[in-house]
Amino acid sequence: MTQCLDIAVIGHTNTGKTSLMRTLTRRRDFGEVSAHPATTRHVEMAELALGGETVLRLFDTPGFEDSSGLLSHIEALKAARNEDWIETIEAFAATPDLQAGFTQEAKALGQILASAVLLYVIDARDPVRAKHRDELELLGRCARPVLPILNFVAPEAQQQTAWRDQLARVNMHAVVAFDTVVYNQADELTLYTKIATLADPYEPMLTRLMDELAAARAAQRRASAVMVAELIVDIAAARRPYKANDDAAKTAAAADLKDAVRRREQQAVTALLHLNRFGDEDYSPPDLPFAGGAWQEDLFDPLVLERFSFDATKALAAGATAGLAIDLMTGGLTLGAAALTGAAAGFTIDTARRYGGRLIALATGMAEMAVDEPTLNLIIARETALTAALFRRGHGAQGPIAADPVDGTGLQERLAPLTRQARRHPKWSSLAANPRKTASRVSLVARMADTIETALS
């Protein structure tokens, strides 16, 4: 039975305490976050469980507001009651009559005394002020290990050195830079490692927690890459037939395809957001500039013919081998007829399966609409950019996700041979009327996901 480690998240008002809670718990709906002061006015707890057992409790507290006034008030109390600091603070936190307008601070102090470790959240964009120094003095009187967290270090970090100097002066040398908006896994691990140094008996538990966090993160990465790969296969392989030389039918087919592709993309976006524990409102993909320019596999394209003859040879060989086995099994009774039949059947079945529908379509004057290359590449760029943005986003982040596709990552080029393969199998698309999930499709998706995962890291 591991003991549960209680950690209080404290700090001046509006420094991002609740944002830190959100990012650490991956719960973007935890508490309430705003740019106004005193948004959190109560103590709120979040439990972290390992194997069904609560191992860590994080307490979000109201921020300090009138820190200098509070310090004066407690100093006066201490002098009046003739007690030591801890006794005075305990009495202050427990007795509403002694709180004199400092009820927010009293709640925070009460939680501080009940916790084993304190995370002191600092908005690193703010300079060190007297009120902060007073807070640090008061924290020093509480006799609890404090780990200062420098929040908002990602955009502008001018005040970091001043903060580190000031913290060193009050003997806080272990400082963690952890941005609640721009998530960084290494920073999170550093945070837990430093907590472990402050709370020695909990070290094995924290190590396990870090391991599970890392494993969950890895699973999430892989699953995200697979989701994007599935989307690419579905869209690259999508087809819509229409009657050739009929412009109205062509327009309708294009509209239908565009609609299906857009819905599929939205579905992937929702799945990606949910997988990474964000909500639909965090991001909505811009409209698809679907030019209507269709990608068409020319049946007489040299590449296709080469592929076709390769397929045909393979099918022929497979059929012949099966036939040969039957010939030999029957001791030559069939005089090689089985081998011949097998070869012919293998060739015919395989050809019909791969190209038959389209040959028939050609003969009956039907054509097929597919998603053109620029649109496909745009979707690839967009969804990989979104995935990358989600990996970097802390759950304390408020604004919408900025996921502008970046050119020049070379990902499209690396994926091109794989998307071409997907193009050749219309039935691999989940947008097809009768989709088929074959082993080759699974392996293609896995290879695509490998490429995407490499590009994302």
Add this chain to the structure above:
Amino acid sequence: MTRARGTPGSLEHKIIIRAETLAADQRMQNELARLWRLLRRLSYVAMVIAAIAGAATARTVLAGAAANSADGITVNFFWALASLLGLHILAFVVWLLLVILLPSTAQGGILGALLLWLWRQLAARVATGRQRAAAVAAIVTIWGQGRTGRWLLSILSHGVWAGYLFGALAMTFALLSAQRFNFVWQTTILDAGAYTALTAGLAALPGALGLTMPGQTAVLAAQWPGPVAAGNETLWSTLLVAALLLYGLLPRLLAMAACYALARRAARTTPLDVSQAGYARLIPLLAPQVAATQVIDPDGAATPPPATMPDLPHQPQPPPPGPVYLLGWEIDTPATGWPPAAANHVHDLGLCDSRDDLARVVSALREDSQSPARLVVVVDLRHTPDRGVTAALQALQNACAHRVFLLFTGAAALQDRLGQSDAAGRLADWVAAGRQAGVEPYAMAAIDLDTPGDEARLARLFGP
């Protein structure tokens, strides 16, 4: 879900627990059962066909072409044995080599793959509806991929071959029972020694099992054409049946059993691919660090309504006579310098942020014999207005006969940091804090001291 989440262990384990806990979908179960039946029946049919083929082969080999003379049928023993067992041994060795040497790519033999393909075609014909398609996909995933699939397909292959060999064995036995055979051998380039050695090799295993096998004399006696000695047929028949049994049927059955065990083990140890889209959906729900949250120590007082933004007059009313004081509270030196050029004539109390500073300023104000006309307090919009600010402003109000004016600086920097709407909200918060400290709306102005250009308004604020 709750049970799965609370279960210790890996994500994979939790997914399995969840799958087991979910109420089983009866239609899906029925569908799976039907498709399993289809696959099983198809395998039986294939085995029966193979058995017929085996029997036909045995008949062709033993009694096919030769005339039935009075002395019985003369059969080239080794040729017949090679015809019956050759392909089987070749296929078996190839399978064994593939499984050992190329374990990652080897499939379960061409016959197994053919059967699965046939089954898929049939399943596709009968497939309708979601359950059916999902059930087909489930079975194909198990049989067509990975280690489990390889061993399962191998069982099918071995099963078909076992059928074939059983058919051959049965027909051989029937023919041996009903007809008289003269087993002979002949050669153009080999000598008798080679056949003696071959026979000894073949006979080693049956002999070890206690069966009487043809010895050297029997081999020499069976060379054809020549004076074929009668009386050795039983020996040769025993060898034929024993070879079919020990080198044919038995290895296939053993391989089947081994593949069955390997498939069981593979199924037990194959990891679930948790990156598949369907499972990925569950990752956040089953994640180990699920946060249960709870409000403790709730706040009794109602949350104050958000501050509304009053209309800031550009020009505060004309000041009463008296000295004008200037104080920067919790600000850094502005980019345009301190004090502002427009405030050169006023009493500068400097920049301060501590309670000692505040006490010093308050006593300075109180000690001034003249009642101040106004005290302009410069604050930074980038700071969140807290109760500490309100308390300081109140102390200053008391010290200067409630003539505090508030100047908000840093608007441009704030907008860069928070964006337009939150920046407007922050200004409103400051105005509310000012009101709470008793500062009148006309006595507040937002002028950015970091950027020059608002000197006229500044001059009006600081008075003549």
